[in-house]
């Protein structure tokens with residue numbers, strides 16, 4: 252990890268001066284300890300051996316580390332920038348890939364924020380910058396670091412208190428020149444703004460109802476297909492669910508957007524399920540499960556409607572359980588069949604012939620009858636539930 256050198260100092264008049272504007276004849280002072288600083292102007296060109304960008308150094312040995320100076324300078328710049336944005340009533344969009352839920356978060360850092368504070372204390376923690384709501388309560392806490400990871404207890408504390416924690420790492424002295432750029436990209440070590448599922452404890456994801464414009468594979472008519480996905484853009488989508496997994500509200504919303512959802516029988520699945528169907532009632536075309544995936548990966552035009560947080564883990568678990576149950580039911584059915592075959596090999600107690608399975612017709616349970624029927628009329632009940 253590279254060292255961050257001192258690039259900003261105070262002039263004798265108290266103004267903040269960047270090293271590129273500093274001149275040898277002037278005196279400069281440390282923004283933190285107030286000691287005199289010396290100006291080191293680089294005489295070499297970038298790439299030359301021994302090249303170092305121009306910077307300030309303390310004249311005498313000092314307890315000030317250049318990292319602490321950079322952090323504090325950035326903290327003040329960040330606070331100033333955000334305060335100005337609040338005054339201008341502008342949004343401050345931030346986007347980051349979250350390490351907690353593995354999703355990309357996009358939000359307006361200043362949503363519902365009325366003030367910025369740099370000297371806040373909450374519990375035993377002291378965020379570098381705190382963003383306050385109109386009621387004076389902390390909504391978000393900002394941590395600025397060069398390399399230290401955030402204290403996990405602090406992050407936990409913030410989350411339990413409904414405060415979003417955002418961590419920023421200064422990567423170079425240039426971050427101080429472009430605080431807006433650095434602040435728009437929180438680190439993956441930030442807290443997760445997605446709520447925790449009350450049922451399974453996993454993070455919920457922002458769900459999107461996606462309406463895809465496609466054509467019926469049977470008749471070619473323009474057809475709209477609905478799906479539920481867990482990300483706004485294609486590279487964020489991991490879960491793709493069809494109308495059979497929709498809640499009644501989602502179905503209503505999809506229908507409002509022109510999707511026709513009806514039950515259809517799938518020969519591949521050998522069962523009926525809810526699907527988006529062709530607008531022509533005489534055409535039996537519908538969007539099967541496998542097509543939904545194709546519509547995501549093959550860039551069909553779509554509209555995404557944000558639905559808010561949904562626990563995809565719970566939905567998938569329920570789906571998986573249902574499949575397990577169905578598989579179990581099939582397995583039992585098979586066992587019964589095997590047992591039946593075994594029974595059928597029993598000899599007839601009256602004539603020694605072989606007992607065979609006979610059907611009683613629609614709805615009736617099968618029974619065992621002697622192969623010598625009608626000469627021998629022996630028969631017995633066959634109890635499927637017992638085997």
Ligand SMILES: [Zn+2]
Pocket residue numbers: 281282283284285286309313315
């Ligand atoms: Zn100092």
Ligand SMILES: [Zn+2]
Pocket residue numbers: 349350351352353354356442443444445454
């Ligand atoms: Zn997250």
Ligand SMILES: [Zn+2]
Pocket residue numbers: 467468469470471472529530531534535536
């Ligand atoms: Zn059609």
Ligand SMILES: [Zn+2]
Pocket residue numbers: 448449450451452453562563564565
């Ligand atoms: Zn859940």
Ligand SMILES: [Zn+2]
Pocket residue numbers: 599600601602603604621622623627628629
């Ligand atoms: Zn018999």
